[in-house]
Amino acid sequence: MILKLKRTPGVYIVGFMASGKTTLGRMLADHIGWTFSDLDAEIEKHENRKISEIFDERGEDEFRRVEHELMRKRVRAIECGRPTVVALGGGTFARSENYALIENNGVSVWLDCKLDVIEQRVRGNSDRPLARDPEKLRTLYQERREYYALADFRVEVCSDSPVENLEAVLSLPIFH
Known part of the structure; x- marks a missing residue:
């Protein structure tokens, strides 16, 4: 395991919404x-x-404020020595204040899932407010990729099989 x-x-x-962060994160943990x-939970x-x-x-700004507050609490627990795999919301990593917390307190893994797969997974799901407008979804996907690319590691999500995606994550050098 690396020093960091x-x-x-x-x-x-x-990663972007519906890329499998929660499923894979739980399996990895x-x-x-x-x-x-x-x-998000x-x-x-x-x-x-x-x-x-x-x-x-209450709007996205209030959501992002609460998200950052809880992100800080989670990072403090990790700093105190509680090893944790954290599945972030799709926009968490795209905010500089959250990125700084993550960058200095662990390792980030980007699940890079293709847009057409994302679109198929979120179609008709009203619980995802930023996915309600297909055109805005595509724009948001492209905008966030530059932030996700800052992650320490990238894993291309090539399969709908969580087991195959877990194997790809476990092949990263941090787990050897």
Whole structure:
């Protein structure tokens, strides 16, 4: 395991919505014996409402404020030595204040999933407020790729099989 990961034992799974971050993150955590955390689920629990409701009732800026606050809390726990695999929301890594926390407190892995696969997975899902407009979804996908490219590692999601995608992540040098 690389020194950076030993110093702050956090693996952050980043990528666009519906790229498989939660599924793969949970599987990875189980495989390596670490705690798993889904940041979006933490936000929903903290706010006692769905993310789509937060967006609709209070707007994206308020959602991002809460997201950052909970991200800071999660990173503090990791800094205290609690090894955790964290599945981030699709926009978390694209915000500089979150990127700085992640960059200095663990290793980031980008699940790079093709747009046509994303579109198929989110079609008709009203729980994803930023996926409601197909054209905006495509634009957002392209805009966020430059941020995801800052991740420490990139894994191309070539399969709908979570097991195959987990194998691809486990082949990264951080797990050898």
